[in-house]
Amino acid sequence: MSGNSGSNQMWGGRFAAGPSAIMREINASIPFDKALWRQDIAASKAHVAMLGQQGIVSHEDAALIAQGLDTVAGEYEAHGVPEDWDLEDIHMTTENRLAELIGPAAGRLHTARSRNDQVATDFRLWVRDAMDQMDAGLLALQIALVTRAGEHAASIMPGFTHLQTAQPVTLGHHLMAYYEMIARDRSRFADARARMNRSPLGAAALAGTGFPIDRFHTAAALGFDGPTDNSLDSVSDRDFALDYLMAAAQCSLHLSRLAEEFIIWASQPFGFVTLPDSLSTGSSIMPQKKNPDAAELVRGHSGRIVGCLTSLMITMKGLPLAYSKDMQDDKPPVFEAASLLALSVAAMTGMVAEARFRTERMRGAAELGYATATDLADWLVRQANIPFREAHHITGSAVKLAESRGIALDQLSLEDLKAIDTRIDERVYAALSVEASVAARCSHGGTAPAEVRKRVAQAREALGLHGFALEE
Numbered sequence: 001m002s003g004n005s006g007s008n009q010m011w012g013g014r015f016a017a018g019p020s021a022i023m024r025e026i027n028a029s030i031p032f033d034k035a036l037w038r039q040d041i042a043a044s045k046a047h048v049a050m051l052g053q054q055g056i057v058s059h060e061d062a063a064l065i066a067q068g069l070d071t072v073a074g075e076y077e078a079h080g081v082p083e084d085w086d087l088e089d090i091h092m093t094t095e096n097r098l099a100e101l102i103g104p105a106a107g108r109l110h111t112a113r114s115r116n117d118q119v120a121t122d123f124r125l126w127v128r129d130a131m132d133q134m135d136a137g138l139l140a141l142q143i144a145l146v147t148r149a150g151e152h153a154a155s156i157m158p159g160f161t162h163l164q165t166a167q168p169v170t171l172g173h174h175l176m177a178y179y180e181m182i183a184r185d186r187s188r189f190a191d192a193r194a195r196m197n198r199s200p201l202g203a204a205a206l207a208g209t210g211f212p213i214d215r216f217h218t219a220a221a222l223g224f225d226g227p228t229d230n231s232l233d234s235v236s237d238r239d240f241a242l243d244y245l246m247a248a249a250q251c252s253l254h255l256s257r258l259a260e261e262f263i264i265w266a267s268q269p270f271g272f273v274t275l276p277d278s279l280s281t282g283s284s285i286m287p288q289k290k291n292p293d294a295a296e297l298v299r300g301h302s303g304r305i306v307g308c309l310t311s312l313m314i315t316m317k318g319l320p321l322a323y324s325k326d327m328q329d330d331k332p333p334v335f336e337a338a339s340l341l342a343l344s345v346a347a348m349t350g351m352v353a354e355a356r357f358r359t360e361r362m363r364g365a366a367e368l369g370y371a372t373a374t375d376l377a378d379w380l381v382r383q384a385n386i387p388f389r390e391a392h393h394i395t396g397s398a399v400k401l402a403e404s405r406g407i408a409l410d411q412l413s414l415e416d417l418k419a420i421d422t423r424i425d426e427r428v429y430a431a432l433s434v435e436a437s438v439a440a441r442c443s444h445g446g447t448a449p450a451e452v453r454k455r456v457a458q459a460r461e462a463l464g465l466h467g468f469a470l471e472e
């Protein structure tokens with residue numbers, strides 16, 4: 001093991017003195033890149049198997065190295081990865097331990113390879129796993145959303161624009177809006193995964209290698225669709241990490257919006273939802289409080305996740321080809337975003353699955369605020385053939401009158417309505433209920449319970465839930 005004052009054993013040949021304490025500290029990535037240890041072992045095993053197959057190292061040495069790597073992996077699994085700043089990163093930590101275990105043959109592992117293609121490979125593998133895990137988490141959230149949407153396909157609530165009561169909608173429709181957002185998030189992660197699934201291993205430091213390596217072999221062994229096609233790009237490309245962060249940032253914005261809905265709905269003046277105790281906290285001073293902390297933290301975490309994206313974009317901006325050490329800073333924002341997002345998805349899944357929706361409060365609120373005013377205007381257009389703009393104006397007068405009396409639209413008498421416009425007759429009352437209002441909105445993608453049920457059924461089919469009983 002290299003000491004503080006001695007020169008580094010990996011490149012010590014060119015150096016007379018070791019690094020200063022500051023150099024060792026600023027240089028060390030092991031505190032965070034030890035998270036790549038599984039990927040580092042897997043990539044090294046694929047590399048050495050190929051070196052053996054190609055006759056670049058002997059079969060004996062290749063087998064010895066592969067066995068040694070398994071031993072190192074077992075040690076990491078059992079005791080964690082040791083953090084020695086002199087060894088800088090996970091790559092040198094593993095190679096150093098391998099040498100302690102198997103001796104000089106360990107030195108053959110790094111033939112036809114550089115840490116530049118090594119880290120690019122490890123990190124891709126890590127991001128690919130993170131994408132797969134994220135997909136599973138988002139699927140669970142979608143299942144929770146379609147399940148609750150199916151239960152509440154006909155539960156009426158106020159729909160808002162500007163957070164002002166606009167038109168009645170159904171809770172199922174509202175929840176399915178988030179299903180659509182999460183579906184797009186999953187497709188963004190899937191696009192990114194398909195685009196990134198090429199192996200940079202074998203690009204070596206930047207220019208490729210003169211050894212007769214087989215990059216297709218290592219690519220296939222690591223589950224890649226094939227090797228990347230330009231060695232300079234291979235070691236300097238971090239698009240896959242940025243694609244991941246962009247998808248993560250977008251997804252976190254959706255979660256943040258959903259969290260905000262729950263925060264508003266759970267506040268006493270709304271009272272639309274009772275949050276699960278398991279995802280709420282109390283107050284140390286106010287005994288009556290039940291706070292939506294998990295939802296607030298999901299809303300807060302989205303800011304940090306967007307910050308991670310910004311961080312890596314700015315790290316990459318203006319870097320010349322090929323590898324620069326700045327790129328070592330690519331990992332912390334990706335790791336941070338991945339864990340924050342996984343927690344946020346889990347929290348929102350629990351919130352959606354376990355919230356108790358207070359449908360009677362929602363329905364009551366939908367009846368306030370003249371939410372069916374558009375239905376009156378639509379009725380005037382349909383039944384009295386009045387142009388919509390004029391119908392809008394007539395309806396405005398009806399709302400003003402009802403408001404001045406502190407009553408709902410359908411509580412205005414027929415005489416009052418006729419005084420506003422003689423073309424109104426008693427049939428109008430059938431259009432003014434909130435049930436009639438939502439049932440009428442049956443255009444494709446509209447809020448009518450029948451439309452919502454149709455979309456829920458399609459979604460369940462898409463999620464592979466077809467045939468499972470739908471709780472009504």
Ligand code: ARG
Pocket residue numbers: 029033088089115116119323325327328329
């Ligand atoms: N620790 C480095 C990183 O994470 C590994 C690559 C180092 N390459 C080099 N040429 N110094 O980026």
